[in-house]
Amino acid sequence: MTAPHDDLLRAFARYEDALMGGDVEVLDELFEDSSETVRSDGGATLVGHGHISAFRAGRPAAPRRWLERVHVQDVSSDVHRNPVVTVMVAESVRPDGSTGVQTQVWRRAEGRWTVMTAHVSSAPPAPAPSLPADADLGAVWRVAPADLEHGTSAAGRADVPSVARGLPLAGVGIAVKDLFAVAGQRTGAGNPAWLAQAEVETVDAAALTSFLTAGAHVEGVAHTDELAFSLAGTNVHHGTPPNAAAPGRITGGSTSGPAAAVAAGLADLALGTDTAGSVRVPASYCGLYGLRTTHDAVSRAGLVGLAPSFDTVGVLTRGGPLLASAVETLLPEQDVTTVDRLVVVPALLELAEPDVRLAVEAALLALSVRTGIPVETAGEVGPGALESWFAAFRTLQQAEAWETHGAFVQAHPGAFEPAVEERFLAGSAVTETDVARAQATITQARTTLARLLPHGTVLALPSTSSVAPRTDAGPAEIDLTRAATLRLTCLASLGGLPALSVPTPRVGSLPVGLCLVAAPGQDRTLVDLATGGTL
């Protein structure tokens, strides 16, 4: 990670505070006291500290802004390799949704960092992502909103005037992953053979019940990858849900349909599951917030599982406030606690493609500046450990998946996409010894993770190794991406840890997620850290 001096970051944070607080004296102090100091916006360029100071004194404090990304480029360094000139490019959003960028050239002299060049500009809010009129909504919904309206139970619930009752999720429409029981509907689990044998549910899944009780309604039942045993978001039976945030690219999976619906504005909240990354991957690819909850913290009753040691309930939203409400609804007993340390692990950052890594680092720096929490590097986990952890995770996941669904897969030969079927069959070959060894490794991993993540510490890593692959990407590219991404995502899965993918970074025009991981039970703390104070 490009590590600017802490004192530069402190100066930068001080500048942000002074700007929004209208503290002209501090702003003057942070601009180089030179007749050549430059400050530009689109309309005017001021040259000279005195003119810049006079301009500031004549205007009110800047509107509040929310730092999303901070990019750092070291320009020159001294003989001790300490930066002397550093460019900082900060991207922010404002309360009205407009975006801002400030580019600042900072120079260090006599131990003090000051700005020699500044350029600030803004743009109106970007239009929300949406799907073309001819998009294949059949690839999104297994039970579309229109069909629900004419159904019985779910539609009946949507008619309850929850808004009027002031419930926290009043008016919120949920895209339910087709693994959760929805009363009055069968569960499809992404596979026609499964749907064919499924019976109509009489009771909503526990997590869904929480949301409905809080005033939300079912917008539709959305497709999943087959039995949730994929991260791709493709489904040979139902098609590939379109990614409104990254046209021409996959949504990722297995919570593919719900993520597609939320990204396109067809639903507000996705109710999904995350075993190996099935919430975090589509969150990253679709530019959404996506929380994998602490293992066993949210009831999995009414859910078609895959690997019970790792299966969790998760949610996806477009914005921070709804995420916070949804997570509070799911986990009402949790408190928000203080975070005082952000850590990065080089071996994890290196799993991401170079531009994804830069984007994630930019988002992390923004988080650090916003919250005042320093970023530290933790070297305890190396590539070798990650490799063995992933192998152990895969062994246990495959074994449990076979235990869960082996009988069904065997009874329906040819009913699955070959790659999915192959993954299940691999589980049939796992021996008890393999499992025991994997369990031992996982126990070690959990110990290491517990040491890495004491109370108050949050681990930051890329949610995925890449942006969303193209829908026409070949199997080799998909496999490569999947392999690197799994080494990132399996960490929280192994530890049973809550993990939040935050949608701020962008690689080119494509979204990618910054993932925040904490100790078990810190779900709401993570959400508060990433979204607290959202404009």
Added chain:
Amino acid sequence: MTAPHDDLLRAFARYEDALMGGDVEVLDELFEDSSETVRSDGGATLVGHGHISAFRAGRPAAPRRWLERVHVQDVSSDVHRNPVVTVMVAESVRPDGSTGVQTQVWRRAEGRWTVMTAHVSSAPPAPAPSLPADADLGAVWRVAPADLEHGTSAAGRADVPSVARGLPLAGVGIAVKDLFAVAGQRTGAGNPAWLAQAEVETVDAAALTSFLTAGAHVEGVAHTDELAFSLAGTNVHHGTPPNAAAPGRITGGSTSGPAAAVAAGLADLALGTDTAGSVRVPASYCGLYGLRTTHDAVSRAGLVGLAPSFDTVGVLTRGGPLLASAVETLLPEQDVTTVDRLVVVPALLELAEPDVRLAVEAALLALSVRTGIPVETAGEVGPGALESWFAAFRTLQQAEAWETHGAFVQAHPGAFEPAVEERFLAGSAVTETDVARAQATITQARTTLARLLPHGTVLALPSTSSVAPRTDAGPAEIDLTRAATLRLTCLASLGGLPALSVPTPRVGSLPVGLCLVAAPGQDRTLVDLATGGTL
């Protein structure tokens, strides 16, 4: 002058060409080939050469833009003091009047300059300067437009439907300095005693006739400093004309009223005179184009003169195209010739306040990049020469002013502002020996200037040493400003040279002029150089 390497300026000019030509290959070459290269606008930040390249390839060439100012900040240099990293901030205008700023951090490696950080933004056209509703127009007009409408000859001419006849100045309203004969009006010369004895003119001044024949009309007769013997723009009898471009500040003079009228949009074209800077100073203070013509190139018939060795006709406009038309009308026999060298003289740059100097250098760099003409430093004229030249100029100006108006001044004691009267009286004390010595110095100066300015060379200098002083500035401040400014302006006056003040630089929010001087007869060449290709 901050002198970036020529190769950097060439790279910058190449970038501008490629941007407007949509040459993605060259743009790619000029951006640092790194995953950390940053390109921002208000809406998005792209990180990485590949993403920037993909973005460029997907959009058309940039709209044409006209560079107005280029600011250069050297950030770091190598052991030979050659810059290694340099920030360039370029301000431009676009065809629709909107403005743009681009900040680029350029880095040199292996002899090649490339951009490591770029930020571009734009803003809607700024509203044109205007006067508050309660502004004192009595300080602008000696004969206001309303009074002309009810008059006879001038108003009669305004009714001629010149637009319909396709004349080059059709529809153009002139603010005529109250030194030019306007048929049907008396000439006031900025002094009530003068006006009281003046007879109604029967023939328009020659320069005015040229404009009227080309289709323009008299908008009004505007105030001058008393007998044009001041640069301040104040007039004890008529008040201080308001400066719409710099509220609360003087317009400068002596073409004060006409400049005020054009700056505020009350007239299109100012017809003025320039002996020691009386067109260039108000142009600089009011953000206007102002041309002092080659001595004797434009007839002074019908003009109340001051010092015939230096008196010239001049014009002021807000925009380049009208300036070009007006000058072509005045000097139809002149050709536009090629300029291949821009020179600066350090001793002249040093006469300006530091921030004025920076602004002028920024405008000159923009001119150089726009035209591809290099800037060279010429050291032939030092501060000592400037001082002796100015003394000689003042001696001859005062002697001639006394010769021209001494009798009137003596006959009207107390009719003038004391400072103006004092200047006239100083002329009475100039001896023939003083004049002869001054003439000898002036001859030397002309030789030096002719050597400095061969055909094809243009001298660039600050139009004034400062921005417009406040209307409440004390006499000491005014005198200081006047003294430094006169040492700049007297150069063209001494040489009988054409001099164009170009309004692009800004100091804080205030205008100031870049002055371009060439050999006699190069008036239209100067105008074409500064405004050719104006959007």
